[in-house]
Amino acid sequence: MSEKYTTIHYHNYLELDALLSLQKERSKALGEAAHDETLFIIMHQVCELWFKQILTELDSVILLFREERVREDNMHTVLLRLRRINSIIDLLIEQVKVMETMTPLDFLDFRDYLFPASGFQSWQFRMIETTLGLREEDRLTYHGKSYKIVFTEEQKAHLTDIERSGSLFDLVARWLERTPFLRFRGFDFLSAYKEAVERMIARDQQHIRDSELSPKMKEMRLRVLGDTTTYFRHVLDREEHERMVAAGEARLSYDATIAALLINLYRDQPILNIPFQLLTELMVIDEGLTTWRYRHAQMVMRMIGNKIGTGGSSGHDYLARTAEQHKIFRDLHNISSLLIPRSALPDLPEELARGLGFHFRGK
Numbered sequence: 582m583s584e585k586y587t588t589i590h591y592h593n594y595l596e597l598d599a600l601l602s603l604q605k606e607r608s609k610a611l612g613e614a615a616h617d618e619t620l621f622i623i624m625h626q627v628c629e630l631w632f633k634q635i636l637t638e639l640d641s642v643i644l645l646f647r648e649e650r651v652r653e654d655n656m657h658t659v660l661l662r663l664r665r666i667n668s669i670i671d672l673l674i675e676q677v678k679v680m681e682t683m684t685p686l687d688f689l690d691f692r693d694y695l696f697p698a699s700g701f702q703s704w705q706f707r708m709i710e711t712t713l714g715l716r717e718e719d720r721l722t723y724h725g726k727s728y729k730i731v732f733t734e735e736q737k738a739h740l741t742d743i744e745r746s747g748s749l750f751d752l753v754a755r756w757l758e759r760t761p762f763l764r765f766r767g768f769d770f771l772s773a774y775k776e777a778v779e780r781m782i783a784r785d786q787q788h789i790r791d792s793e794l795s796p797k798m799k800e801m802r803l804r805v806l807g808d809t810t811t812y813f814r815h816v817l818d819r820e821e822h823e824r825m826v827a828a829g830e831a832r833l834s835y836d837a838t839i840a841a842l843l844i845n846l847y848r849d850q851p852i853l854n855i856p857f858q859l860l861t862e863l864m865v866i867d868e869g870l871t872t873w874r875y876r877h878a879q880m881v882m883r884m885i886g887n888k889i890g891t892g893g894s895s896g897h898d899y900l901a902r903t904a905e906q907h908k909i910f911r912d913l914h915n916i917s918s919l920l921i922p923r924s925a926l927p928d929l930p931e932e933l934a935r936g937l938g939f940h941f942r943g944k
């Protein structure tokens with residue numbers, strides 16, 4: 582008999598007996614009950630639940646991306662799930678305010694009971710970072726040791742597994758490299774782009790030189806404009822890009838970078854619109870996590886000033902540095918320095934433009 586139509590009560594369905602018995606204040610158990618410790622526990626439990634949901638979404642997206650070809654009809658689902666992650670991150674940022682209704686003095690009523698526990702030991706947070714593509718070598722070191730030392734062997738193995746099997750960053754990079762439009766029936770995107778950049782810079786330089794501006798202003802404007810050796814050096818030259826990758830200054834391969842550039846420049850072509858949205862959502866995840874890190878660091882500053890963290894880090898200073906350093910999709914943000922105005926873009930050959938559009942062929 583099917584179990585589908587048996588009845589269930591709200592309370593049981595949500596396992597509320599278990600859930601609501603999980604707030605065990607150490608101050609109450611070991612000394613004098615501190616009123617705000619319940620909030621502190623619930624805040625963390627709520628965060629961990631949202632981390633679980635983020636991981637569920639990331640795992641499903643990764644599964645769709647692991648297929649030999651990412652199916653077009655899966656792309657929309659991927660986008661919906663990435664957007665869900667971004668809504669959750671917005672909520673996590675907003676939630677910091679609730680934590681800040683606790684005053685630093687009230688925190689001290691129970692902080693002593695927390696040593697040496699800390700957010701360093703949040704396995705799900707590390708799973709999120711690693712699944713997205715933060716590698717061991719990208720991280721600030723933890724007293725010169727691996728960030729994994731605080732975890733069980735099983736948890737460590739799981740993190741290593743993800744590092745080996747390919748993060749979302751890696752999968753998106755491979756997907757970009759497969760973009761089929763870079764060379765299409767005589768249209769060589771890269772040569773057309775190179776020519777357009779050179780033409781645009783030469784024209785703008787001439788306009789500045791011919792203008793009525795003072796020599797000092799002219800010099801400044803020319804400097805802002807840059808030339809083909811400033812922003813564009815590494816896209817105009819594969820070897821230069823490969824040197825940057827080897828030096829750790831770029832992470833996306835040359836081909837993936839060019840594909841991301843094409844998608845950004847021609848994002849109005851219907852077929853490139855969803856890929857463009859995908860790249861955008863990935864950047865939004867990075868921005869959201871960075872904002873959360875800053876927000877958390879700011880809260881920490883308010884709560885404990887410059888004290889050392891219970892996990893042994895320098896506290897606020899360490900956290901603020903992770904915000905800068907632990908970005909994952911930096912390469913996608915860097916594409917913006919390679920963009921040129923639409924007016925300077927080479928027109929696509931008509932056949933290609935037609936190929937990139939959606940065509941309804943009625944009978």
Ligand code: HEM
Nearest residue numbers: 624628699700701703706881884890891892893894896903
């Ligand atoms: C009074 C509130 C809080 C304070 C004072 C605080 C303080 C700190 C400090 C000082 C660290 C650095 C590690 C250490 O040396 O201890 C840290 C790390 C961390 N905290 Fe908090 N925290 C608070 C609330 C939260 C909440 C609500 C969350 C949500 C889950 C959270 C998640 C994390 C995570 C994930 C890390 C690791 C960050 C990294 O290494 O990149 N913290 N926290």
Ligand SMILES: N[C@@H](CC(=O)c1ccccc1NC=O)C(=O)O
Nearest residue numbers: 695698699700885889890891892
């Ligand atoms: N690291 C904090 C303590 C703390 O926030 C914490 C302690 C135990 C479990 C989770 C924590 N939250 C995030 O770091 C401190 O130094 O006060």
